[in-house]
Amino acid sequence: MYDLAIMWDWLAFAVRWLHVITAIAWIGSSFYFVALDLGLRKVPHLPVGAHGEEWQVHGGGFYHIQKYLVAPENMPDHLTWFKWESYATWLSGAAMLMIVYWVGAELYLIDPSKADLSTFQAILISAASLSIGWLIYDFLCKSGLGEKPTFLMVLLFVLLVAMAWGYNQIFTGRAALLHLGAFTATIMTANVFFIIMPNQRIVVKDLQEGRKPDPKYGKIAKLRSTHNNYLTLPVLFLMLSNHYPLAFATEYNWLIAALVFLMGVTIRHYFNTMHARGKSPTWTWAATAALFIAIMWLSTAPLMQDSYEASEERALNPIEQVFASAEGFDEVTNIVPGRCAMCHAREPFWDGIRRAPKDVLLETPADIARAARQIYLQAGVTHAMPPANVSYMEEEERQKIVEWFRNAGKDLPFYVALR
Known part of the structure; x- marks a missing residue:
């Protein structure tokens, strides 16, 4: 049995390593394309349909990149699709959730002082909540709110805060923040799988069959990609939070998570603006610092000793x-x-x-x-x-x-x- 314990721990390590590697690949490509998109320049003599171009230098070579808002006139012979980074990150993360929080539900997932759940009930809530979150978010995006991106972002923030509070009413503090991260990452990967990639395939098929692609598909994909851009940094914080009780084990951990989402917005706004305009808004530094100070203050609120008392009774x-x-x-x-x-x-x-x-x-x-x-x-x-x-x-x-x-x-x- 003890050999299996060692093997299981190494399996968890291997899956975690895979998750980190794929996340680096996904986040790296995502951030790169956001920076590339914002840095495009309109220059004379661009090909028909091209929106802008950029010259880049890396690794001893020069790269000449042009972007088409809808599609080029003719289908290129070779296309590189960026999708597996996202899929592999989600799949490896789901595996980690199962290994740590489902198999170890009695220790890491269930808090009897909040909800006296059986292991099966806790796992069912864990799995179902990820799917339900995507369905709600997708419904909002496909409604008329898709034409009001700022208001839609506010509603997404409200949804995430509500989920943070809800998870904290059911699971341990550690599991609550981890599940909020998984909830958010599920939305991001589902955006790629259900929206961005299918829309891109429609455009490619139209080109192959000689039809003019409808620009609405690119517009829809761009909205979801923008959401992914602003959600990335909070997801990283939530995935790391299980190592820091001051983040997950305080009375206001759900509120800490809410402020982290706002920090994700201020940080990404700083970089997005810098890539687009060549200069950065300095106010974002002050806003981010103020949010982080508020998080540190909230972490000093009464620690949740009631969960310890419950462990004594169980x-x-x-x-x-x-x-x-x-x-x-x-x-x-x-x-x-x-x-x-x-x-x-x-x-x-x-x-x-x-x-x-x-x-x-x-x-x-x-x-x-x-x-x-x-x-x-x-x-x-x-x-x-x-x-x-x-x-x-x-x-x-x-x-x-x-x-x-x-x-x-x-x-x-x-x-x-x-x-």
Whole structure:
């Protein structure tokens, strides 16, 4: 069982690595084309239908780029489509959601103090919410609001804030912000899959069959692409938030998320304006700084201790009971609190730590049984914890943690190592 635990952790690492790689590719190409589009110049003697051109230099070579608002007169022999970066990012992110939050639902997804859900119910809400968000957003875009882009953006912001608040009423703070990021990323990828790519295929087919393409398809795709541009930076923040309790574990985490979306607008407006006009609006620096200061202030609001109290009340499930009764557990309960509870406590007393890292508590025997796999991987198999071994955990103590976990594995079914 313990070998499976290691393999599962490496699988999670591999999928996370893939997710980061594909996200870099998607965001990089997205930002590049936004900058390219805004930097186009109208010059004499452009081909018929061309909107502008730009010369660029990179890697020792020169690139001459021309953009057609609708399409060129003739279909080129070769087209490069930018789509797989988006699809691969979403698919790898969905895999990460399943690995961390669905398989580990009892630890990372469900907060009994908010909603006493079964694992199946929590996973169903998690999956359904992503689809519902896209349907609402798509309906708004296809309504008459599509002709009022600024008002549509405001409605999208309201939708995102409502989802942030709603997720926080159901899931753990960590899962709430992560799901908000997944919710937003689903809208972005669905824009590519359901709108931008199909519209582009219509234009290509019209060219191939000798028809003049309708410019409305490009206009529709441009609206969705603009939304993706402004949503990218908040999604990155939300994906990183699970590492910082000050972001996800405060009373106003949903409001912090709302302000992050506004920061995404101010930051992207700065760069978009700079690419388009050659000069940047300096007011965006002040606006972004003010929003970030407000976020830091909100993070000092009362931390959500009620979820800790709920964990005290929740009885150990059958799997956790196996760890609590395994040979060596008594020894481990003497080791872990003394080496780890200065940080992983309901009221940490290590300077600079206000909330237990990743909300992992290691004060009581029940806490230790619930976090068995993490303790095994972080302090048994590896020396990741305590950081820099600041509490001087001995090798003998680490070995006792490994032995306890493996003793429990003898009584657990095959699948338990994956939890």
